[in-house]
Amino acid sequence: MPLSPGLAAALCLLAAWLLPTPAAAGTAELRLSLARLIETLDAGLTRGDLRSLRIEINAEIRVQRLGGANTLAELDDMARALTATDQLWTLLLGAAPCQPNAAGGPIADAPGCATQLAPHLQALGLPPADVSRPLNQAGVLQPALQALRRRAERTLRNLN
Numbered sequence: 001m002p003l004s005p006g007l008a009a010a011l012c013l014l015a016a017w018l019l020p021t022p023a024a025a026g027t028a029e030l031r032l033s034l035a036r037l038i039e040t041l042d043a044g045l046t047r048g049d050l051r052s053l054r055i056e057i058n059a060e061i062r063v064q065r066l067g068g069a070n071t072l073a074e075l076d077d078m079a080r081a082l083t084a085t086d087q088l089w090t091l092l093l094g095a096a097p098c099q100p101n102a103a104g105g106p107i108a109d110a111p112g113c114a115t116q117l118a119p120h121l122q123a124l125g126l127p128p129a130d131v132s133r134p135l136n137q138a139g140v141l142q143p144a145l146q147a148l149r150r151r152a153e154r155t156l157r158n159l160n
Contacts, residue, residue, distance in 0.1 A: 030060040034156045041149045054082045081151040084123035092137045106134035
């Protein structure tokens with residue numbers, strides 16, 4: 001026995017309402033990944049952890065953005081903070097001006113290093129590196145990781 005057009009339409013609407021949308025399903029994964037980032041920051045984030053979580057979270061943010069979901073969660077800011085932290089850490093480990101002096105102490109070329117770090121610090125909402133005193137890698141990285149944690153917590157709270 002065929003369904004009446006009205007009943008068929010009502011059943012379609014009910015099915016659409018009951019089934020999770022791709023954006024709703026993606027939100028759960030993004031929330032879990034952000035929570036994993038925060039927990040990893042607490043437990044001692046490594047360079048490899050950050051790279052892996054950056055790829056995972058930024059991919060989930062891309063899905064959310066393309067799906068039009070969570071427009072109030074400031075997902076682009078979260079993606080920028082992850083990228084800035086990853087690039088900052090890369091510079092601290094590899095850029096010649098950011099390497100410690102021969103004795104393993106402060107950064108040898110603090111002004112040159114500060115210039116390279118400036119856009120990434122700015123993306124994290126941090127002031128430029130203070131080159132008026134000895135600059136070391138941990139003194140730059142620690143505030144960046146703290147800023148990333150604050151951004152992740154804010155994004156996690158704002159996800160719907």
